Amino acid sequence: MKKVIAVLGMFAIAAGICVAGWDDVTFTATDLAPAVAQTNSFVMRGRLERVEFTTDGDAATVSNTVTITSGAATLFTRSCTNDTTYFPRITLHNTSGNALQFLGGSNADSATNNWIDAAAVAGTVSVVQLASGPATNTYTVKLVWEK
Amino acid sequence: MDNYTTDSDRPDLAALEVNSPEGFIGSMIMPIVPVADKSGTLYYATITADAAAQTSRSAGTAPTATQISDSSTTYTCLERNKRGAITPDEVKQMGGIAKAEVVGAKYAKRQVMRALETSIAAEVLGLTAEATFDAAKLQEQAQNALDDIRLYEGATALVGSTKVLKMIVEDILGNSVHGPVFSRLITGGSPQIAAEGLNFNAWMNALAMYLGVDKVLAGDTNIWNAGTNAGKFAFAKVDASNDPLSHKWTPVFGKSFQFLPDGQQPWHIVSHADLTDVNNYFTATMWYDTVALNTGAVYVIDGVV
Numbered sequence: 001m002k003k004v005i006a007v008l009g010m011f012a013i014a015a016g017i018c019v020a021g022w023d024d025v026t027f028t029a030t031d032l033a034p035a036v037a038q039t040n041s042f043v044m045r046g047r048l049e050r051v052e053f054t055t056d057g058d059a060a061t062v063s064n065t066v067t068i069t070s071g072a073a074t075l076f077t078r079s080c081t082n083d084t085t086y087f088p089r090i091t092l093h094n095t096s097g098n099a100l101q102f103l104g105g106s107n108a109d110s111a112t113n114n115w116i117d118a119a120a121v122a123g124t125v126s127v128v129q130l131a132s133g134p135a136t137n138t139y140t141v142k143l144v145w146e147k
Numbered sequence: 148m149d150n151y152t153t154d155s156d157r158p159d160l161a162a163l164e165v166n167s168p169e170g171f172i173g174s175m176i177m178p179i180v181p182v183a184d185k186s187g188t189l190y191y192a193t194i195t196a197d198a199a200a201q202t203s204r205s206a207g208t209a210p211t212a213t214q215i216s217d218s219s220t221t222y223t224c225l226e227r228n229k230r231g232a233i234t235p236d237e238v239k240q241m242g243g244i245a246k247a248e249v250v251g252a253k254y255a256k257r258q259v260m261r262a263l264e265t266s267i268a269a270e271v272l273g274l275t276a277e278a279t280f281d282a283a284k285l286q287e288q289a290q291n292a293l294d295d296i297r298l299y300e301g302a303t304a305l306v307g308s309t310k311v312l313k314m315i316v317e318d319i320l321g322n323s324v325h326g327p328v329f330s331r332l333i334t335g336g337s338p339q340i341a342a343e344g345l346n347f348n349a350w351m352n353a354l355a356m357y358l359g360v361d362k363v364l365a366g367d368t369n370i371w372n373a374g375t376n377a378g379k380f381a382f383a384k385v386d387a388s389n390d391p392l393s394h395k396w397t398p399v400f401g402k403s404f405q406f407l408p409d410g411q412q413p414w415h416i417v418s419h420a421d422l423t424d425v426n427n428y429f430t431a432t433m434w435y436d437t438v439a440l441n442t443g444a445v446y447v448i449d450g451v452v
Contacts, residue, residue, distance in 0.1 A: 021321065023321070040450075041279050042280070042450040043282075
């Protein structure tokens with residue numbers, strides 16, 4: 001009987017391992033010329049938790065724009081100059097489809113409330129890396145999501 | 148001059164067996180067609196669309212005919228060459244000129260073979276991707292692909308770099324629904340079988356079984372996952388006929404046309420010694436053109452990350 005319980009326990013553990021997990025992907029734009037964009041697409045199933053931006057440390061590195069979209073929705077867009085990690089959150093909607101207001105009434109840096117969440121995604125995500133400066137740039141974008 | 152090669156054409160070196168570098172799958176997808184001219188016109192079979200069979204016919208009237216014909220295109224075999232150089236002192240290290248000649252010729256041949264493989268990879272994975280890889284729906288995507296290429300002839304194959312194929316396996320295993328099923332396919336039912344299931348062939352066989360294809364072709368990652376090929380794989384119909392002229396009557400994906408300068412074999416290898424530069428040179432040359440005839444026989448999926 002103990003053996004049966006042990007085996008069932010192992011199945012339960014295995015099932016737990018399968019269900020929960022984290023995944024990540026890194027896209028590198030190498031020597032991206034000004035105003036040139038590099039686009040990568042892949043399927044994400046989970047919640048986008050973190051976006052890590054890493055430059056190559058080049059002094060000529062200037063503002064590069066990262067835009068992450070899923071379907072028609074923008075999950076994250078930001079011009080980045082330094083190595084930075086972001087935790088993008090989206091606004092939720094009520095049952096009528098109206099966007100719930102941030103406390104303080106706007107998507108302000110100081111706003112704190114419960115009506116935001118990590119974006120749930122089950123579909124193709126597009127990651128566009130755009131170099132907007134006068135020099136070529138090399139930089140990476142790492143996405144981390146919970147499955 | 149023991150450590151210098153001879154100045155001449157070297158059919159003996161040209162005939163050398165160069166072990167196909169691991170993962171060179173191009174000639175299985177676009178088989179070689181030897182040609183006597185560097186360029187020319189070729190005729191090839193295409194798919195004639197399915198049409199409803201006639202359900203009634205008046206006596207004395209002819210059945211409705213659908214005309215079937217070949218298409219034509221051209222090929223131009225361009226020169227690709229690579230030269231390997233070995234200094235006389237290295238010749239000594241290698242055990243003499245006879246052995247150094249083999250080393251030099253094999254190196255030169257391999258580089259030209261890589262060029263051919265790169266060209267075929269571009270013909271296959273360079274096609275517009277028709278879907279974005281989704282491990283949770285790979286069965287559905289695979290069937291969409293197989294349905295799409297069903298009218299073309301040959302064996303069905305899953306084509307991709309070794310790395311991308313392993314990433315696919317990784318993503319399937321990480322899926323909560325399909326992971327346990329796929330895991331079972333690889334490891335079998337006992338610890339003994341599980342140990343055997345760890346080799347790469349078992350993984351490829353599992354992929355073939357899981358996706359319902361005849362074979363899995365794992366290509367050199369440095370070529371099949373390089374540049375714009377990165378993160379891509381394809382379902383393809385590959386010519387299984389072994390007939391160089393099969394494209395004339397069966398709709399196949401494409402062929403690699405190789406010019407045979409001597410009518411015997413495609414390689415032209417020349418060795419020569421340079422006493423001024425103090426070097427031995429081995430130059431391998433091949434003329435070829437890869438021509439995609441029926442691009443519909445390949446279904447590309449991208450977005451493997």
